[in-house]
Amino acid sequence: xxxxxxxxEISNVKANESNKILFHVxxxxxxxxxxxxxxxxxxxxxxxxxxALLSSGDLRxxxxxxxxxxxxxxxxxxxxxxxxxEDNVLVRELxxxxxxxxxLVIDGGGSTRCxxxxxxxxxxxxxxxxxxxxxxxxxRDVDEINGCDxxxxxxxxxxxxxxxxxxxxxxxxxxxxxxxxxxxxxxxADSDGILISxxxxxVY
Numbered sequence: 611x612x613x614x615x616x617x618x619e620i621s622n623v624k625a626n627e628s629n630k631i632l633f634h635v636x637x638x639x640x641x642x643x644x645x646x647x648x649x650x651x652x653x654x655x656x657x658x659x660x661x662a663l664l665s666s667g668d669l670r671x672x673x674x675x676x677x678x679x680x681x682x683x684x685x686x687x688x689x690x691x692x693x694x695x696e697d698n699v700l701v702r703e704l705x706x707x708x709x710x711x712x713x714l715v716i717d718g719g720g721s722t723r724c725x726x727x728x729x730x731x732x733x734x735x736x737x738x739x740x741x742x743x744x745x746x747x748x749x750r751d752v753d754e755i756n757g758c759d760x761x762x763x764x765x766x767x768x769x770x771x772x773x774x775x776x777x778x779x780x781x782x783x784x785x786x787x788x789x790x791x792x793x794x795x796x797x798x799a800d801s802d803g804i805l806i807s808x809x810x811x812x813v814y
Contacts, residue, residue, distance in 0.1 A: 678763060682741075684799065686799065687713045687796070688795070691793045693717045696772050698731070705740060708739055711739065711740075715786060716743065720747065725772060727749040727762070746786045
């Protein structure tokens with residue numbers, strides 16, 4: 611998110627047919643959330659300008675194993691973590707709460723035997739103000755999720771629903787795509803990949 615002293619270089623401002631303003635910002639990607647413009651760092655630019663953080667491990671790059679879903683190709687925000695296995699009761703429970711721009715990162719153990727997120731849950735996440743969902747596992751109802759104004763990453767899709775036992779752990783450290791991820795860290799995602807940062811990165 612933009613810091614108070616952040617500076618944006620904006621060019622080629624124009625109105626489209628529906629009188630919405632399009633901002634062409636480089637290297638910042640713009641996405642729309644709840645009627646407001648939110649800024650998301652370009653991951654390639656973030657890597658180029660934060661070599662020291664990459665070396666120290668305070669900034670990490672997830673392995674490129676995720677497929678892109680949802681209307682937002684670029685999104686960022688603080689992380690809420692969840693560890694489950696073939697059971698999505700806690701997924702729904704968390705996404706029923708106010709997201710306030712957070713991103714739910716689900717360690718589903720990499721299972722490809724059922725889906726942890728479907729169209730109804732995707733719509734719920736959008737309505738409750740979540741910026742995105744990253745699933746180390748599967749989703750379903752792909753067409754519905756692609757219609758939701760959130761960012762979604764998952765290993766692949768699977769038509770079968772998950773178990774409903776309520777097993778799992780919220781807000782615990784998880785290991786996804788070769789990276790340790792902690793509740794409260796920051797995630798930045800775009801078409802190039804996904805970054806995990808110990809703290810919020812500055813936008814200049």
